[in-house]
Amino acid sequence: QVQLVESGGGLVQAGGSLRLSCAASGITFSLNAMGWYRQAPGKQRELVASITSGGSTNYGDSVKGRFTISRDNAKNTVFLQMDSLKPEDTAVYYCAGRAGAVTYWGKGALVTVST
Numbered sequence: 001q002v003q004l005v006e007s008g009g010g011l012v013q014a015g016g017s018l019r020l021s022c023a024a025s026g027i028t029f030s031l032n033a034m035g036w037y038r039q040a041p042g043k044q045r046e047l048v049a050s051i052t053s054g055g056s057t058n059y060g061d062s063v064k065g066r067f068t069i070s071r072d073n074a075k076n077t078v079f080l081q082m083d084s085l086k087p088e089d090t091a092v093y094y095c096a097g098r099a100g101a102v103t104y105w106g107k108g109a110l111v112t113v114s115t
Helices: none
Strands: 005-009 010-013 018-025 035-040 044-050 057-059 067-072 077-083 089-097 102-105 109-114
Touching: 005 089, 018 035, 018 089, 018 109, 035 067, 035 077, 044 067, 044 077, 057 067, 077 089
Parallel strands: 010 109
Antiparallel strands: 005 018, 018 077, 035 044, 035 089, 044 057, 067 077, 089 102, 089 109
């Protein structure tokens, strides 16, 4: 059974930093592309960042230069370092992992950025 569990969300002031973690189990982690998505109230879920099994990364335009995705295959964990946070970054952040044609999702971690 595949499980993705996010941690590290919380409340932070604008300009601050947070680091999200996503621990994966039930899949061969090193073979899978992983990503972070977010969904703000009243908005569609959007890609924040993704990382391939080989370490290539891709970022949404709104977070380029501020967020960094990384992975530790030995620990089956993917990270999202979020710096220079803005109130518009407030959302539920979801971890996603792909195994073949199937995408698995975590339950989400709430990030709230105050002014």
